[in-house]
Amino acid sequence: xxxxxxxxxxxxxxxxxxxxxxxxxxxxxxxxxxxxxxxxxxxxxxxxxxxxxxxxxxxxxxxxxxxxxxxxxxxxxxxxxxxxxxxxxxxxxxxxxxxxxxxxxxxxxx
Amino acid sequence: xxxxxxxxxxxxxxxxxxxxxxxxxxxxxxxxxxxxxxxxxxxxxxxxxxxxxxxxxxxxxxxxxxxxxxxxxxxxxxxxxxxxxxxxxxxxxxxxxxxxxxxxxxxxxxxxxxxxxxxxxxxxxxxxxxxxxxxxxxxxxxxxxxxxxxxxxxxxxxxx
Numbered sequence: 001x002x003x004x005x006x007x008x009x010x011x012x013x014x015x016x017x018x019x020x021x022x023x024x025x026x027x028x029x030x031x032x033x034x035x036x037x038x039x040x041x042x043x044x045x046x047x048x049x050x051x052x053x054x055x056x057x058x059x060x061x062x063x064x065x066x067x068x069x070x071x072x073x074x075x076x077x078x079x080x081x082x083x084x085x086x087x088x089x090x091x092x093x094x095x096x097x098x099x100x101x102x103x104x105x106x107x108x109x110x
Numbered sequence: 111x112x113x114x115x116x117x118x119x120x121x122x123x124x125x126x127x128x129x130x131x132x133x134x135x136x137x138x139x140x141x142x143x144x145x146x147x148x149x150x151x152x153x154x155x156x157x158x159x160x161x162x163x164x165x166x167x168x169x170x171x172x173x174x175x176x177x178x179x180x181x182x183x184x185x186x187x188x189x190x191x192x193x194x195x196x197x198x199x200x201x202x203x204x205x206x207x208x209x210x211x212x213x214x215x216x217x218x219x220x221x222x223x224x225x226x227x228x229x230x231x232x233x234x235x236x237x238x239x240x241x242x243x244x245x246x247x248x249x250x251x252x253x254x255x256x257x258x259x260x261x262x263x264x265x266x267x268x269x270x
Contacts, residue, residue: 081227
């Protein structure tokens with residue numbers, strides 16, 4: 001997944017205990033395995049990102065399993081409760097087991 | 111060509127039977143992960159059976175935020191929220207989504223923890239035609255909740 005570009009958005013600063021939204025976006029064609037090559041009639045094999053896991057300071061807070069019904073360039077938004085400053089680490093994994101990682105810094109005030 | 115299609119279909123059916131058998135066994139066991147529970151099933155009911163087992167999902171708690179009409183089935187924005195305090199004692203463990211008329215009904219499964227703060231997700235999905243979106247939430251106390259809603263799709267999104 002060399003060409004995939006992942007983006008993550010979190011608030012700049014959060015208060016402890018506040019629940020904030022995390023938005024993620026990754027570029028991927030999410031080939032369903034249902035499409036056929038119009039010229040040859042051959043099926044194009046499935047190739048999707050099937051997993052997104054988010055860890056907050058090393059502990060899993062959110063995970064999702066995706067199926068081919070998830071659109072190309074998957075967008076995923078979810079929520080996390082602010083606990084301590086640190087990082088949110090995201091890992092996307094595709095059908096071949098290759099993964100893309102991205103981290104976001106979390107600053108918890110007060 | 112015809113012969114080949116027939117052959118693939120037969121294998122497909124046999125595989126399905128095998129998977130369904132395995133699913134029944136898995137449903138009887140404990141501690142299955144959403145991924146195991148989501149093994150290929152022929153219909154939403156089969157798929158749902160594997161997740162809920164013998165439990166009867168109650169209605170309510172889940173809010174499906176869907177467009178009434180989706181013009182482009184390739185990317186339909188959806189949001190699902192489960193009403194829960196998300197405390198250690200009472201939180202949403204998992205949420206599963208299905209689309210009953212897609213070539214494959216599974217859409218996605220999400221796992222939450224009390225640290226999620228709120229059991230709400232938004233994403234974009236592919237829908238082949240007008241159909242129902244089914245959501246099942248698994249709570250920390252072992253209860254299940256279900257919600258269903260229809261989306262009208264103008265142009266299907268599973269490309270031929």
